[in-house]
Amino acid sequence: MTLTKRIIPCLDVKNGRVVKGLNFESIKDAGDPVELATKYSNEGADELVFLDITASDEQRATIKDLVRKVASVIDIPFTVGGGVKSLDDARNILLNGADKVGINTGAIKNPKVITELMELFGRQCVVIAIDAKKNYDVKENVTVFYENGKKFWFEVFIYGGKEGTGLDAVIWSKKAEQMGAGEILLTSIDKDGTKDGYDITLTKAIVDTLSIPVIASGGCGKPDDMVEIFEKSNVDAALAASIFHYETHGVIGVKTFLKDKKIPVRL
């Protein structure tokens, strides 16, 4: 055997509850974070990702306690992201029981924080989250793709998918790796919430550019979507939320399905 593909339930947390949105908008409640974390951990999830999408900084202060509570009930790796701007934010999360810290907007605004974190805590703690969206307005110095006769590139978005940066996702991912990222959490904004499958073009482009692990995210609606992304790209992990939260498929069901399709999983 060898290294398995990781199946990662994601908990988007807002004001202390797990929520799920469509295309980063229209949010609905999906349960209690500690309960869901316990359940996924016991069912054989390979890792948990916990994204704090609470809007304001005051409300975010409570996230520390929640991280601690979740960390005390699980015995699998645990990544926490959302609103991490500084070294202090990251330290706070790691000292409260997270194994890795995810940074998105904070890393775009201040890329040096990637290197600082790496030097202090080690590369394995540093997950750079990239939210990317197709942009059909092709400009110079971007990585151009063709699909259905149309040219486009992938633009990095920040502030939870609200604001374009003009940055090319492929170029940014390479820079993040060079600065000290240990892993990339790659979300397709176009696909997120659609249950239409992962963005294969995006995932493949980033995976083939980097030598650090990549987690595919956005668009998973059924186990077959995971099979597809693992067969068509060399991605290391697949993240999903709604298929696990609403009991459409349990973690065990998904992993059994993948194993039958010859995808190496821990089961």
Add this chain to the structure above:
Amino acid sequence: MVNVAIFDYGAGNIFSLKNSLERVGATVDVITDFDKPNEYSGILLPGVGNFDPAMNSIRDFSKTQFLDYVGNTPVLGICLGMEMFFEKSQEGQEKGLGVINGEVIILPNSMKVPHMGWNDLEIKKPGKILEGVDDGSWVYFVHSYRVKPTSDDIITAESNYGIKVPAVVEHENFFGTQFHPEKSSTVGKIMIKNFLDVCKR
């Protein structure tokens, strides 16, 4: 009740390790130097940080040398903690603890580095940490370096990541795992418990 100490290099999450020890019945102190007498049944060197800063924190902040402090107390080194048992590492310039002959080398760049995720164990020989652990068990790795002991005799289990990665080493009262037992679900829990059993003896 078994009382153990985690040495904190000041570099990240030791909460999970502390938690995993407490779950199997240990009481845990976190220490940052070796200047008080050693009253512990076991000592843990956790797996988060960088080689040089971690070695410095072990070597430079105490009047007592680590190995004098430890004596015959069982020590579990996890990931970086295990790497520090060796003489030197390509991750840094500092000397290691040198309790095991050999060095720590970087994973080849033909592989994805870090080696991150669940890999299965190939058990080479019986060992105290591996009691009750099945061959082929899944454990969680996250590392960019691997150990290269002078003698393979101390390796009780390895993992195949395209290349062979020594996964568990045992030498006298020093036990090391390249993976993170505290993050390796029920299999990891067995190993943590095994270590505490060694501590009780």
